[in-house]
Amino acid sequence: MNIAVIGSGYVGLPTACGLASFGNHVVCIDNNEQKLAILQSGYMPLFEDGLQELYESNKSNIRFSGDMSDIRNADLIILAVGTPMADDGSADLQYIYAAADEIKPFLQNGAIVATKSTVPVGTNDEIERIIDNKNVTVVSMPEFLREGYALHDFFRPDRIIIGTDNVDAYNKLRDLYAPHISPDKIIRTSRRSAEIIKYASNAFLATKIQFINEIADLCEQVGANVSDVADGMGMDSRIGRKFLNAGIGYGGSCFPKDTNALAYVANKHGVHLGLVSKTIQGNHERRQNIANRINAQIDKIGENARVAVLGLAFKNGTDDVRYSPAIDIIKNIRHNQIYAYDPQAMKNASNVLGSNVKYANSLHDCIENADIIVILTEWPEFREMESATFEHPTIILDYRNLLDENVMSTKENVTYKRIGK
Ligand SMILES: NC(=O)c1ccc[n+]([C@@H]2O[C@H](COP(=O)([O-])OP(=O)(O)OC[C@H]3O[C@@H](n4cnc5c(N)ncnc54)[C@H](O)[C@@H]3O)[C@@H](O)[C@H]2O)c1
Structure with missing residues (x-):
C-alpha cells in the first residue's frame, strides 16, 4: 500500500516504520519544522527503543515531508496528530480537525482515512463531515502502544480495533496487518464503539x-x-x-x-x-x-x-x-x-x-x-x-x-x- 502518516510523533513514527517494514511505501508528514529537519537528516527526534534501527533497515520505504500534497497517491492516510487536554478537561481537537481539513484536497477516490489519534466518541463523524467526500472512508483505528514498548506493541499487539461499518475498508485494513499479525487479534466494531474502547481501556x-x-x-x-x-x-x-x-x-x-x-x-x-x-x-x-x-x-x-x-x-x-x-x-x-x-x-x-x-x-x-x-x-x-x-x-x-x-x-x-x- 501507499500510506501517509500525518503526525510524526510517539505514535506516528513507530507506526510508519512498522508499516514500512511490512513492505509498504510510507510518507510521514509533520508540520513541526525542527522535527522535520531531524527526520530528514536520518534521525528519530524522540527516544523509543529500537526505533532508529527499525528506521535504518527500512529507510528505502520511508520519506519525510512537510508538504501535504505528498499524500496524493496514498491508499491509506493515518491520522496520528496530538489531541492534548484543553483547560476544561476536554480533548483539544483543533489539530485533528486541521489535519482533516489539510488532507482533504489531496485524497484520491477509494482512500481510507484511519484515525489513530485518541479522539472522543463522535469525532470521526466530524472528520467525515470535514472531508466531505463520499469516495473516502473514515475509520476509527485507535492506537494502544505503550511508549518504551512501542515496537513490541506494533508487532505483537493485544488487539487491533477497526471501527467501521464499511466491510471493504475493514478487509483492506485487516489485509494490511493479517500476514504479519495473528488474525484473531483483529476485530471490527462500529466506529463509535472503537472510539470508546480506547478511552474505556485507559x-x-x-x-x-x-x-x-x-x-x-x-x-x-x-x-x-x-x-x-x-x-x-x-x-x-x-x-x-x-x-x-x-x-x-x-x-x-x-x-x-x-x-x-x-x-x-x-x-x-x-x-x-x-x-x-x-x-x-x-x-x-x-x-x-x-x-x-x-x-x-x-x-x-x-x-x-x-x-x-x-x-x-x-x-x-x-x-x-x-x-x-x-x-x-x-x-x-x-x-x-x-x-x-x-x-x-x-x-x-x-x-x-x-x-x-x-x-x-x-x-x-x-x-x-x-x-x-x-x-x-x-x-x-x-x-x-x-x-x-x-x-x-x-x-x-x-x-x-x-x-x-x-x-x-x-x-x-x-x-x-x-x-x-
Ligand atoms: N504517546 C502514546 O503513548 C500514545 C499511545 C496511544 C495513543 N496515543 C494518541 O496518539 C495521538 C498522537 O500522540 P503522540 O504521543 O504521538 O503525539 P506527538 O505530539 O508525539 O506527535 C504528534 C505530531 O503531530 C504533528 N502534527 C500536529 N498537527 C499536524 C498537522 N496538521 N500536520 C502534520 N503534522 C501535525 C506534531 O508536530 C507532532 O509531531 C494522540 O491522540 C495520543 O493520545 C498516544
Whole structure:
C-alpha cells in the first residue's frame, strides 16, 4: 500500500516504520519544522527503543515531508496528530480537525482515512463531515502502544480495533496487518464503539493504578506490605498482576488527558462516570501527597539537605515528560538544592522545570553525598544502588518500589522507605 502518516510523533513514527517494514511505501508528514529537519537528516527526534534501527533497515520505504500534497497517491492516510487536554478537561481537537481539513484536497477516490489519534466518541463523524467526500472512508483505528514498548506493541499487539461499518475498508485494513499479525487479534466494531474502547481501556487501567495506591495507604497504616498484597491479588487470573504497582500515580501523555476527556464527554451526554472522576481526583491528590512526604523528610534535615531525584520521565523507557508525576512532584518540593538525573528525559524536563533543579551527568553524580534520594521513575539502572555503599546517613525514598527491599533495608547508613509498607 501507499500510506501517509500525518503526525510524526510517539505514535506516528513507530507506526510508519512498522508499516514500512511490512513492505509498504510510507510518507510521514509533520508540520513541526525542527522535527522535520531531524527526520530528514536520518534521525528519530524522540527516544523509543529500537526505533532508529527499525528506521535504518527500512529507510528505502520511508520519506519525510512537510508538504501535504505528498499524500496524493496514498491508499491509506493515518491520522496520528496530538489531541492534548484543553483547560476544561476536554480533548483539544483543533489539530485533528486541521489535519482533516489539510488532507482533504489531496485524497484520491477509494482512500481510507484511519484515525489513530485518541479522539472522543463522535469525532470521526466530524472528520467525515470535514472531508466531505463520499469516495473516502473514515475509520476509527485507535492506537494502544505503550511508549518504551512501542515496537513490541506494533508487532505483537493485544488487539487491533477497526471501527467501521464499511466491510471493504475493514478487509483492506485487516489485509494490511493479517500476514504479519495473528488474525484473531483483529476485530471490527462500529466506529463509535472503537472510539470508546480506547478511552474505556485507559480509564480502566488508570483506575487500577489509583485502586492499588489506595490499598497501599491502608497497608502503611496497618503494617501490611502492598507488594505482597498485589502479588497475591495478581495471581487471580480475573485480576492480573499488571498495573498493580503502587507508587506515585499515573501520568504521561495519555492517561491524564484521556480520563479527563472521557469524564467530560460522558458529562456532556448526561452520564456521570463517578468511578473515573474519583480516579482523576485521587491521582491528582497523590502527587501532592508524595511531595508532602518528601518535604517532611527535608524538614527533618534542614535547608542544607542535598536532595537527589532519580527519574523525570513519566515512566521508564521514554524521554516523554508530558504530565509526568515526577515533574509535578518536583515543582511541589520546597527546596532549592535539588539534583536530578534521568537517563533520557533531562532535556525535555529542563524545558518545563524551573532553575532550582540541577542536572547530574550520571546516577553516581546525582546520588553522591545526597542526604535524601527519591526515586520517581522506575529506570532499571537505578537498581545499581543495591550494590552501592553509602558513606553517610542517607534516606532513600523509593516511591516506585523499585529496589530490593531486603537488600536496601539492611544497608549501612541507609534509611529505606517505600510505598505501601
Ligand atoms: N504517546 C502514546 O503513548 C500514545 C499511545 C496511544 C495513543 N496515543 C494518541 O496518539 C495521538 C498522537 O500522540 P503522540 O504521543 O504521538 O503525539 P506527538 O505530539 O508525539 O506527535 C504528534 C505530531 O503531530 C504533528 N502534527 C500536529 N498537527 C499536524 C498537522 N496538521 N500536520 C502534520 N503534522 C501535525 C506534531 O508536530 C507532532 O509531531 C494522540 O491522540 C495520543 O493520545 C498516544
